[in-house]
Amino acid sequence: MRDGLAIDKWMLVAVVCLLALGMTMVLSTSYLYSQERYGDGTYFFRKQLLAMGAGTLALIACSMVPSAFYRRFAYPLLVVTFIVLVLVLVPGIGVSRGGARR
Numbered sequence: 001m002r003d004g005l006a007i008d009k010w011m012l013v014a015v016v017c018l019l020a021l022g023m024t025m026v027l028s029t030s031y032l033y034s035q036e037r038y039g040d041g042t043y044f045f046r047k048q049l050l051a052m053g054a055g056t057l058a059l060i061a062c063s064m065v066p067s068a069f070y071r072r073f074a075y076p077l078l079v080v081t082f083i084v085l086v087l088v089l090v091p092g093i094g095v096s097r098g099g100a101r102r
Contacts, residue, residue: 019052 027045034043085086088094095102 023048
């Protein structure tokens with residue numbers, strides 16, 4: 001076994017292609033709006049680029065954690081997720097906007 005991280009090249013290519021397509025869509029759909037609203041046509045593009053960089057750093061950090069660590073917390077996190085999903089349905093806790101409760 002090699003030292004370091006094993007990278008699935010096809011998965012990496014697919015993710016990079018989807019990121020590039022998403023960045024292109026953000027720039028093409030928000031350019032005029034951000035130009036009128038903020039005076040900078042690339043405002044949302046730069047925000048998305050910053051978020052993509054933060055996500056990439058988080059991906060690298062999480063890939064260095066051993067999988068046994070994730071397995072240990074899988075069921076407790078699943079229970080917490082279900083509890084939070086049910087709490088949204090409790091009146092007074094969830095916020096209703098546009099016909100959806102959040």
